[in-house]
Amino acid sequence: MAANLKQVAELSGVSVRTVSNVVNGFHYVAPETRQRVQTAIDALGYRPNAAARSLRTGRTGLLALVVPALDQPYFAELARAVVRHANAAGYTVVLDQTDADRERELDLLSGQPGRTMFDGLILNPLTLTSADIPANPSRPIVLLGERAIATSADHVHIDNVAAARTATEHLIAGGRRRVAVIGTQDTPSGQSARLRLQGAMIALAEAGLTAHPDLLRPADSYTRTAGYRAMEAILDGGRAVDAVFCFNDSMAIGALRALREHSVRVPDDVAVVGFDDIEEGQFSAPPLTTVRPDKDAIARTAVERLVARIGGESEPGQEIEVGFDLVVRESTTGP
Amino acid sequence: MAANLKQVAELSGVSVRTVSNVVNGFHYVAPETRQRVQTAIDALGYRPNAAARSLRTGRTGLLALVVPALDQPYFAELARAVVRHANAAGYTVVLDQTDADRERELDLLSGQPGRTMFDGLILNPLTLTSADIPANPSRPIVLLGERAIATSADHVHIDNVAAARTATEHLIAGGRRRVAVIGTQDTPSGQSARLRLQGAMIALAEAGLTAHPDLLRPADSYTRTAGYRAMEAILDGGRAVDAVFCFNDSMAIGALRALREHSVRVPDDVAVVGFDDIEEGQFSAPPLTTVRPDKDAIARTAVERLVARIGGESEPGQEIEVGFDLVVRESTTGP
DNA sequence: ACCGCGTCTTGCATCGATGCAAGGTCTTGC
DNA sequence: GCAAGACCTTGCATCGATGCAAGACGCGGT
Numbered sequence: 001m002a003a004n005l006k007q008v009a010e011l012s013g014v015s016v017r018t019v020s021n022v023v024n025g026f027h028y029v030a031p032e033t034r035q036r037v038q039t040a041i042d043a044l045g046y047r048p049n050a051a052a053r054s055l056r057t058g059r060t061g062l063l064a065l066v067v068p069a070l071d072q073p074y075f076a077e078l079a080r081a082v083v084r085h086a087n088a089a090g091y092t093v094v095l096d097q098t099d100a101d102r103e104r105e106l107d108l109l110s111g112q113p114g115r116t117m118f119d120g121l122i123l124n125p126l127t128l129t130s131a132d133i134p135a136n137p138s139r140p141i142v143l144l145g146e147r148a149i150a151t152s153a154d155h156v157h158i159d160n161v162a163a164a165r166t167a168t169e170h171l172i173a174g175g176r177r178r179v180a181v182i183g184t185q186d187t188p189s190g191q192s193a194r195l196r197l198q199g200a201m202i203a204l205a206e207a208g209l210t211a212h213p214d215l216l217r218p219a220d221s222y223t224r225t226a227g228y229r230a231m232e233a234i235l236d237g238g239r240a241v242d243a244v245f246c247f248n249d250s251m252a253i254g255a256l257r258a259l260r261e262h263s264v265r266v267p268d269d270v271a272v273v274g275f276d277d278i279e280e281g282q283f284s285a286p287p288l289t290t291v292r293p294d295k296d297a298i299a300r301t302a303v304e305r306l307v308a309r310i311g312g313e314s315e316p317g318q319e320i321e322v323g324f325d326l327v328v329r330e331s332t333t334g335p
Numbered sequence: 336m337a338a339n340l341k342q343v344a345e346l347s348g349v350s351v352r353t354v355s356n357v358v359n360g361f362h363y364v365a366p367e368t369r370q371r372v373q374t375a376i377d378a379l380g381y382r383p384n385a386a387a388r389s390l391r392t393g394r395t396g397l398l399a400l401v402v403p404a405l406d407q408p409y410f411a412e413l414a415r416a417v418v419r420h421a422n423a424a425g426y427t428v429v430l431d432q433t434d435a436d437r438e439r440e441l442d443l444l445s446g447q448p449g450r451t452m453f454d455g456l457i458l459n460p461l462t463l464t465s466a467d468i469p470a471n472p473s474r475p476i477v478l479l480g481e482r483a484i485a486t487s488a489d490h491v492h493i494d495n496v497a498a499a500r501t502a503t504e505h506l507i508a509g510g511r512r513r514v515a516v517i518g519t520q521d522t523p524s525g526q527s528a529r530l531r532l533q534g535a536m537i538a539l540a541e542a543g544l545t546a547h548p549d550l551l552r553p554a555d556s557y558t559r560t561a562g563y564r565a566m567e568a569i570l571d572g573g574r575a576v577d578a579v580f581c582f583n584d585s586m587a588i589g590a591l592r593a594l595r596e597h598s599v600r601v602p603d604d605v606a607v608v609g610f611d612d613i614e615e616g617q618f619s620a621p622p623l624t625t626v627r628p629d630k631d632a633i634a635r636t637a638v639e640r641l642v643a644r645i646g647g648e649s650e651p652g653q654e655i656e657v658g659f660d661l662v663v664r665e666s667t668t669g670p
Numbered sequence: 671a672c673c674g675c676g677t678c679t680t681g682c683a684t685c686g687a688t689g690c691a692a693g694g695t696c697t698t699g700c
Numbered sequence: 701g702c703a704a705g706a707c708c709t710t711g712c713a714t715c716g717a718t719g720c721a722a723g724a725c726g727c728g729g730t
Contacts, residue, residue: 050452051389052716076411095430117385283592285620387686
């Protein structure tokens with residue numbers, strides 16, 4: 001079934017090399033020859049063998065995207081954007097999930113046997129820190145989401161401090177004084193969480209406010225369930241609250257459910273703000289105010305940087321910051 | 336940087352073939368030799384070249400998964416399960432999105448240049464019908480979600496008629512009499528939609544009910560927004576309704592929002608049931624009653640079938656049905 | 671008549687691994 | 701003592717494509 005260059009060459013009466021020239025659109029091929037070869041290609045249903053081509057050229061045309069879990073909406077939306085941009089750049093995406101498993105993240109970084117088949121790697125690390133990134137990776141790497149110590153890899157991120165500060169300022173501007181925070185993390189890898197907390201604290205401090213420790217709730221996974229539990233813990237704790245800043249939308253949606261179940265009105269009694277602007281937030285009850293990182297820009301930039309590196313660019317790793325804005329919906333302002 | 340077998344062989348003083356034997360865990364290698372080779376491998380940081388291996392063996396270790404769009408939660412959850420099972424079976428997943436574009440679906444089927452690099456294909460077709468599936472694809476294919484005309488490909492699906500019927504019967508059992516349906520499709524490819532409609536009609540007929548045509552609302556894309564619009568159209572139409580069966584959860588969540596905005600109480604005034612059991616439905620207001628297809632079984636079975644085919648199995652295409660059940664939550668029964 | 675150049679085509683080596691089958695060494699059984 | 705077999709190792713061909721550099725051809729200029 002699978003024809004190769006040689007068979008096409010024999011059928012069309014030219015050399016293998018000429019067929020290759022036709023396939024790759026090489027300039028110097030006589031129109032008549034090109035025609036004849038093309039006919040043979042069609043007749044045999046010839047398709048270039050990707051493995052052979054890769055072996056010879058050293059390129060696979062594949063980009064690996066590594067995310068914690070696809071069923072987290074933020075990562076699904078990000079993956080969608082990455083796949084789109086990669087396709088536009090002529091690449092296909094291979095997808096790996098780490099489930100926040102440090103071993104798997106390291107594995108993928110090192111290029112385990114059988115998993116090495118890609119030209120570059122886009123990694124959204126959960127458990128890794130910059131220190132884990134090899135200084136001279138065998139293939140280019142772009143890191144997402146974490147501000148990094150200098151390495152040879154490019155980093156794409158948003159200004160988490162400013163974003164969190166903006167979100168918190170919005171709550172304060174709405175007259176909220178008892179602000180809770182859901183999603184703090186103490187692990188060495190919880191870099192974004194630390195930055196978001198920092199931003200929130202700055203906003204509170206500038207308003208002459210502080211957050212009681214009871215209102216700073218950690219979360220190890222950023223899921224709806226984690227948000228639900230954290231919110232319940234806050235409500236059960238009995239300490240007065242009039243606003244909650246969740247470090248991602250999924251947790252905010254979990255928090256909304258907990259508030260609903262406790263008959264706490266949103267935003268009347270408690271305002272809620274999230275982070276990520278996943279589509280689901282437009283349909284929650286009430287629709288969710290949130291920080292919207294420019295996901296498309298993140299994906300586009302990541303792919304761009306990777307493609308440039310694959311093309312041979314070898315400057316030191318860059319820090320690239322993309323924009324964000326605050327999307328105000330009814331979870332903070334009411335209808 | 337990248338070492339090859341030959342260099343390892345030279346360093347360890349054995350033949351290339353022996354190194355290969357060590358790498359592949361071939362049985363007959365003297366422990367001492369194995370040790371020496373392993374040391375050389377570690378010293379050089381040797382990793383097998385996947386392209387070369389593929390060329391020689393004809394296997395890439397990649398499975399392609401083709402879905403319409405990753406930001407639709409159902410497909411994201413499905414993709415997650417497929418990736419997990421594929422990894423467990425020693426495969427990596429390459430991901431393609433078709434955006435419901437017929438051209439792209441056909442492209443992928445035919446194995447376009449540069450995209451041919453996978454051992455098998457899992458396809459969740461939106462625009463294709465069985466007639467489009469080549470009789471002798473160059474690589475094995477497993478189709479998801481559509482009941483198929485006999486081809487060489489395996490098909491994994493649930494009993495859409497029975498599932499839709501169960502959902503509708505649940506509404507009727509709750510005393511609902513004016514049942515609307517959201518998500519009908521007239522296109523040749525809307526096979527699941529037709530089957531689900533059929534199941535709903537059977538349930539209605541058995542209860543001596545019919546659905547007024549105004550209450551059968553089409554949707555071309557199965558998104559939250561489509562569900563929102565369809566629900567609005569129903570409410571604006573003014574025809575009395577006390578239940579809505581949405582052909583997927585995303586649309587149901589859109590419908591819930593429309594109902595909320597119109598101050599229609601769920602489930603008191605209108606009961607809502609969805610389809611897919613996406614995680615989001617557990618957190619909607621109110622939590623969503625839905626048909627839960629066994630997504631994990633779908634993914635597992637698809638990967639299993641594909642791996643078997645890749646392994647050389649060549650029986651005619653099988654129809655494989657996986658289970659479903661109805662998950663009753665508050666959108667139909669109240670708290 | 672010949673050189674030079676642009677156009678078109680080709681053969682050979684090569685990428686890095688594995689299949690095959692044979693070769694060598696060492697036990698084991700009779 | 702010797703054949704049979706088990707254990708371990710190896711050389712060569714091969715997968716299908718592309719890089720390289722040279723070869724063949726035609727044609728205008730001098």
